[in-house]
Amino acid sequence: MAKLRVEGFTISLDGFGAGPDQDINNPLGVGGTSLHGWAMPTRTFQKYLFGNDGGEVGIDEDFAARGFRNVGAWILGRNMFGPVRGPWPDESWRGWWGDNPVYHVPVFVLTHHARAPLVMEGGTTFHFVTQGIAAALAQAREAAQGKDVRVGGGVNVIQQYLRQRLIDEMHIAIAPVLLGAGERLFEGINLPALGYACTRRESSPLATHVLLTRQ
Amino acid sequence: MAKLRVEGFTISLDGFGAGPDQDINNPLGVGGTSLHGWAMPTRTFQKYLFGNDGGEVGIDEDFAARGFRNVGAWILGRNMFGPVRGPWPDESWRGWWGDNPVYHVPVFVLTHHARAPLVMEGGTTFHFVTQGIAAALAQAREAAQGKDVRVGGGVNVIQQYLRQRLIDEMHIAIAPVLLGAGERLFEGINLPALGYACTRRESSPLATHVLLTRQ
Numbered sequence: 001m002a003k004l005r006v007e008g009f010t011i012s013l014d015g016f017g018a019g020p021d022q023d024i025n026n027p028l029g030v031g032g033t034s035l036h037g038w039a040m041p042t043r044t045f046q047k048y049l050f051g052n053d054g055g056e057v058g059i060d061e062d063f064a065a066r067g068f069r070n071v072g073a074w075i076l077g078r079n080m081f082g083p084v085r086g087p088w089p090d091e092s093w094r095g096w097w098g099d100n101p102v103y104h105v106p107v108f109v110l111t112h113h114a115r116a117p118l119v120m121e122g123g124t125t126f127h128f129v130t131q132g133i134a135a136a137l138a139q140a141r142e143a144a145q146g147k148d149v150r151v152g153g154g155v156n157v158i159q160q161y162l163r164q165r166l167i168d169e170m171h172i173a174i175a176p177v178l179l180g181a182g183e184r185l186f187e188g189i190n191l192p193a194l195g196y197a198c199t200r201r202e203s204s205p206l207a208t209h210v211l212l213t214r215q
Numbered sequence: 216m217a218k219l220r221v222e223g224f225t226i227s228l229d230g231f232g233a234g235p236d237q238d239i240n241n242p243l244g245v246g247g248t249s250l251h252g253w254a255m256p257t258r259t260f261q262k263y264l265f266g267n268d269g270g271e272v273g274i275d276e277d278f279a280a281r282g283f284r285n286v287g288a289w290i291l292g293r294n295m296f297g298p299v300r301g302p303w304p305d306e307s308w309r310g311w312w313g314d315n316p317v318y319h320v321p322v323f324v325l326t327h328h329a330r331a332p333l334v335m336e337g338g339t340t341f342h343f344v345t346q347g348i349a350a351a352l353a354q355a356r357e358a359a360q361g362k363d364v365r366v367g368g369g370v371n372v373i374q375q376y377l378r379q380r381l382i383d384e385m386h387i388a389i390a391p392v393l394l395g396a397g398e399r400l401f402e403g404i405n406l407p408a409l410g411y412a413c414t415r416r417e418s419s420p421l422a423t424h425v426l427l428t429r430q
Binding site for chain 1: 228229230246387389391392393394395396399401404405406407408411412413416418423425427
């Protein structure tokens, strides 16, 4: 059966998945971009984010690449889609990723504020879901047409799906940085009690990669 | 100048330095011993804990060995010394480590309940300090005679010294296990704000080792 997956979600040594004070200049919160030192040089990120050929191969690339394999739809929290809070003032915010976003499949954005679907170049359409995580998952599964659904984040959205035991597997990267404040991925989450275990671990010079699997 | 160091303190992927429900059968809390899969096979731990010759060498051993180098005294929280809570009912509890403990230097145990010093075989004397962390550190520095002082833990004691910026460097190992509950080492601690940064990172098949240094 198709899976619900978290991929390439990076936390700091002190457990934070994003820094504090997210705004338009700090999409991952203050200091948050330092989390992705392992990902940015990879062939996958160079291609998806910048359209470059080349980039690093190896353990980091292996994990980056698996994150995009067999993904038929994404689910994002509203704060991952952008810095706008509260009701949409207009339709001008179209995501962080330009006219041709990295997704190339339907993306379901969890929000409390309805908005018409936003069709982008390259196969990405942003759908705005106001009925909660179960509705978003049902719509994403249908849109994925048998492929997996990837939960992009942020921390709050991953936690909501984890607490319902809906996530099948999570690839988490641990970066050698300290953030000090922000959102802790596993705050208030008892992973063994929810049935998760660490089933794989590999380390590159830039990050420790672990796979957490629901048993 | 002599340093105040944390060495070989292991946390789980979800950030816990000990499991829940410590008692005489679970000195590190339930599941806590799984943290030390990297340390137990090392030559240093085999020698110090079991008196064995042999044991593994490599990255894990390098970090285990550095933890005992140039250490002239230790500081422990009372719960690391044993499972007894409240006033000492008698003098019968003499630590987890038998007649000849692993320390071989003076050990200062933080407690609210006075007790006479306890002289063990092999150079270890447990001194019980009721005047708080600053007094324990002053006594440990004097006893160390110019060598470093090692804070053994637990989480609460390390946090108290961190909040006062008294720790010079910390070697933390991250083990590929999930504990789900217990004491989180970095709960409520903003390491960058306290002046700490990750200055070294090495990974073995069993753990990720990082050095956090006060700048």
